[in-house]
Amino acid sequence: MVRFENVGLRYGMGPEVLRDVTFGIPQHSFQFLTGPSGAGKTTLLRLLFLSLKPTRGLITMFDRDVASLGPDQVAALRRRIGIVFQDFRLLDHLTTYENVALPLRVQGMEEASYAAEVRELLGWVGLGEHMHVLPPVLSGGEKQRAAIARALISRPEILLADEPTGNVDPRLARRLLRLFVELHKTGTSVLIATHDIALMDQFDARRLVLQDGRLRIYE
Known part of the structure; x- marks a missing residue:
């Protein structure tokens, strides 16, 4: 590859x-x-x-x-290619859910086609209860997991x-x-x-x- x-x-x-x-x-x-x-x-x-x-x-x-x-x-x-940056690079004005979904939105996909997958992935990385929280509220480890989920969402x-x-x-x-x-x-x-x-x-x-x-x- x-x-x-x-x-x-x-x-x-x-x-x-x-x-x-x-x-x-x-x-x-x-x-x-x-x-x-x-x-x-x-x-x-x-x-x-x-x-x-x-x-x-x-x-x-x-x-x-x-x-x-x-x-x-x-x-x-x-x-x-998916990438998890050392400094996370989450957007502070977007919720955890919106940050993870962002690569799919940029590709022009409709939310109805990916909403369930984003929620499932957030649950997989232990952020199911934080999907509507803004990044400044998250701990360093939670930000890391959000960044990983964002990198994975595009498969x-x-x-x-x-x-x-x-x-x-x-x-x-x-x-x-x-x-x-x-x-x-x-x-x-x-x-x-x-x-x-x-x-x-x-x-x-x-x-x-x-x-x-x-x-x-x-x-």
Whole structure:
């Protein structure tokens, strides 16, 4: 589904943040992306979400060379990718329900066609009683779960998550990871960026380890 070949990225004239990164995301795969703070995990996720372009190298996504895509084609590919940002990016003037439903509204879908699914998903992530609450009222963990639900509502082919358990306690972290595992079982490829080694040790999954801008893969 995704292939990076000798990808490098630098900001301006500075040193390369990523160097000679080569890896793939196969269909129906589950992987962790880890490494110390500042190693480039978020930068790699931004490349995967097509919000950054590499300085060099080749990125192929769904059999398309992303360097050759126009804005409309990039937008079409992004609709096949779900992403959970580290800072949530919920809209404070929309309720939890409205935030989760927003990707479907943007696609022009009628509420009658998705309302039941949004409610079911909010119940699945433990926010059924908070669907009509505005984000400023939610705790950090509740905001995290709302952001995860929003990323899942479009049934993405690939889900990217940047430190999705960073604002929750260990019990809830395990629950959220099991949610990602269940999503993976439905056919979605999942890539989770985390520094929580103890949490990763509870799951049998491939690890992509970033260190000083270079990537090592541990099966």
